[in-house]
Amino acid sequence: MFLWFERRIDPYPAETPDMPPRSLVRFVLYYSRGALPWLALLAVTSSLIAMVEVMLFGWLGELIDQLSQTPRDQFWASQGGRLALMAGVLLIVMPALNLLGSLVLYQGLMGNFPQRIRWRAHRYLLRQSVGYFQDEFAGRIAQRLMQTALAVREVAMKMTDVGTYVAVYFLGALILAGSQDWRLALPFVLWVAAYGAMLWQIVPRLGRVAEAQADARAGMTGRVVDSYTNIATVKLFSHSSREEAWMREGMDRFLRTVHAQMRLSSIQDIALNTINVALVASVAGVGLWLWSNGVIEVGAVAVAVPLAMRLNNMAHWIMWEFAALFENIGTVRDGIASLALPREVRDAPDATPLVRGPGAVRFDNVTFRYRGVQGARPMAVLDDLTLHVAPGERVGLVGRSGAGKSTLINLLLRFHDIEGGRISIDGQDIAHVTQDSLRAAIGVVTQDSSLLHRSVRDNIAYGRPDATDDQIAQALRMAEAQDFVPALSDSHGRRGLDAHVGERGVKLSGGQRQRIAIARVALKDAPILVLDEATSALDSEAEAAIQSRLDTLMAGKTVIAIAHRLSTIAAMDRLIVMDRGRIVEGGSHADLLARGGLYARLWARQSGGFLTADA
Template identity: 90%
Template sequence: MFAWFERRIDPYPPEAPDMPPRTLIRFVLHYSRGALPWLALLAVVSSLIAATEVMLFGWLGEMIDRLSQTPRDRFWDEQGGRLAFMALVLLAVLPALNLLGSLVMYQGLMGNFPQRIRWRAHRYLLRQSVGYFQDEFAGRIAQRLMQTALAVREVAMKVTDVGTYVVIYFLGALVLAAGQDWRLALPFLAWVAAYGGMLYILIPRLGRIAQAQADARAGMTGRVVDSYTNIATVKLFSHSSREEDWMRDGMDAFLQTVYRQMRLASIQDIALNTINVALIASVSGVGLWLWSVGLVEVGAIAVAVPLALRLNSMSHWIMWEFAALFENIGTVRDGIASLALPREVRDAPDARPLVRGPGAVRFDNVTFRYRGVEGARPMAVLDDLTLHVAPGERVGLVGRSGAGKSTLINLLLRFHDIEGGRITIDGQDIARVTQDSLRAAIGVVTQDSSLLHRSVRDNVAYGRPDATEAQIAAALRMAEAQDFVPMLSDSQGRRGLDAHVGERGVKLSGGQRQRIAIARVALKDAPILILDEATSALDSEAEAAIQSRLDVLMAGKTVIAIAHRLSTIAAMDRLIVMDEGRIVEQGRHADLLARGGLYARLWARQSGGFLTDDAVA
């Protein structure tokens, strides 16, 4: 039975993720897709439970009147059928409704609903542009993803479960009290008005505080993750005390929202207790007065006073449920700010997979500007740049920092969309092919190659998950990593290829991380290869050993390499010298030296073969 209800909602829907709406109701409905029929069923069950409980109070009043009016020897004969029906409702119908409600809520919705939201939101975020993740703490994004999923579930379930239960119960109580005598309903109406006024005044304030609290909590978590992720830098600069102060600022910002929340909670509790005792006293007083003048029977008092006592106990629960509802609404609003953002780079509606060819790359009159602070004028990074790279040609990009070399690579990978011109691979416009197929055809080794916190095997095979052990071993040999990998181990006792490398590969040295990254790209075997300071983290001996392997890796591929150390790319087929977003020189190393231009000056002014910013001043 449990398993049947657990399988009613698919926690991992296969549909392609789309951008969620930016308004609260539509956002909640968007992520409630697939769970709405079960939320509706939960609302129906809650309504039936509330109506049944109110009916039981009414039957209790009637039973007390019958007890006072019917002789004892005829009581069972006259009231037996009514009592049997009440027993059936109390012992069978109400438990069955509660059972169904529990199964729908706990087996159907509690686990699957937020997991479904996490899955859809995570898939959408994975397809966000690189710039999205550069502008925000990774921990903050993760925190918002997790807490928004739970908040959407709580909003949807509280509205359908608690909301319908409360409305039906209040209406039933008013109808039942008015059915005894209309004057008995007046204290209930006054209480509902006062209670509604409290909700109207306090709950939105709690919601706004909750939104600020969710933002402060995400910021606090982001600071913790940022400190832990960069713990080596913290240690190297002896800034533990400074990190404590920075963290304390983040924690205190969160604590201040808690103080504000608890002040409102105290005001809410005091006001609620006041109107509750006023309800009990007024209902009791009005009921006794009506009975004393003969306008109602004792059964009416037996109905009204327990109802008032029941509302007294329920009101605290209802108030906290509504407070929690608006707190979760605040959390959802905070999540919308991060999750409901359009993708800067999107596949064209008719995008097709890139057809792999020999690897001809063309930049035709490409112009690109980075979008900075809102209102600031964007600065041109590439201006009407044209560059053609023939299949199998090895090209080196040269220039000081900010010349546009990395931007050129990022545009080829389509991390950003260009403003003018066209970029093609084998004649196919990269703006008209799918991003996944584009990047699958390009192998990249960057200056700071980060690894996944998984096994060495998983990291090496990331570009080709179906790779055999022999292929993985061959890639490791190519990257000169075959000696140190068997010696690796982790805290779980895993060794060699099974050892986990830590977050971003922190358990490995820079040179070891770089070799694993090179092995990963070698196994991917893409027709286009990009080397962005690929050997910068290696010592001279290791670099010399790997350089020969890189020659093997580059064989038959179109290669674009960036290096500040000009000696590492001097042997390329062609060198492209960039300055301020333009190509100012190009040719072979010897030809450029003979020309005596910018490249020759850079070469002459290198310090130890490394191009510094001072050298190009």
């Protein structure tokens, strides 16, 4: 029985995620797809339970009247059928409704519903552009993903479950009290009005505070993750006290929202207790006055007073439920700011997979500007740049920092869309091929090759998940990593290829991380190879050992390499010199030196083999 209900909602829907709506209601409905029928069933069961509870109060009043009016020897004969019906409702109908509601709530919705939201939101975020993740704390994004999923579930469930139960119960209580005498219903009407006014004044404020609190909580979590992720830097600069101050600033911001929330909660509690006491007192007073004047029977008083006390007890729960509802609404609104953003780079509607060919790369009149702070004037990074790389050609990009070398690579990988011109691979415009197929055809080794917090085997095989151990071993030899990998171990006793490398590969040295990254690209075996300071983390001996391996890796591939240490790319087939987003020179190392231009000056001004900042 449990398993059947647990399988009613698919926690991992297969449909391709698209951008969520930015309005609150549509956002909640968007992420409630697949759960709406079960939310509706939950609302129906809650409504029926509320109706039965109110009916039981009405039957209780009639029972008391009959006890006072019917002789004892005739009571069972005259009231037996009604008592049997009450017993059936109480012992069979109510447990059945509660059973159904519990199964829908706990087995169907509580686990699967937020998991479904997390899955859909995570899949959408994975397809966001690189710039999206560069503008935010990773911890902040993760926090918003997790808390928004729970908040959407709570908003949807409280609106359907609690909302319908409360509405039906209140309406039933008014009808029941009014059926005895309209004056007996008057205190309930006034109480509902006062209660509604209090909700109207306090709960929206709680929602606004909750929105600020969710943002502050995400920011606080982001600061914690940032400190822990960069703990080596914190230690190296002896800035533990500075980190404490920075963290306290984030915690203080969060604590201020908590204090604001608690002040509203205190006001709410005091006001609620006041109107609740007034309700019980007024219902009892009006009931006794009407009974003493012979307008109503004692059963009506016996119904009205316990009903008022029941509402008294429910009022606190209802208030907190509505407060929690608006708090979750605030959290959802905060989440919308991160989760419902358009992708900067999207596959074209007619995008097709890239057909792999020999690897000809062409940049034709490419113009690109980074969009910085809103309102700031965009700065041109590449301006009408044209570059053709023949299949199998090895090209080195040279230039000072900011010349546009890395931007050129990022555009080839389509991390950003160009403003003008065209980039093509084997004659195929990369704007009209799928991003996944494009990047699958390009192997990249960067200066800062971060690794996933998984095993060495998982990291190396990331570009080819079906790789065999023999293929992985061959890639390790290619990267001169076959000696240190067998000696690796982690805190769980895993060794060699099974050892986990820590977050971003922190358990490995920079040179070890770089070798794993090179092995990963070697195993991927893409026709186009990009080397962005690929050997910068290696010492001279290791670089010399790997250089011959890189020559093997580059064989038969189209290669674009970037290096500030010009000696590492001097042997390339052609060197392209960039300055301020333009190509200013091109040719072999010897030709460029003989020309005496910018490259020759850069070569002459190197310090220790590196390009100086003011060269």
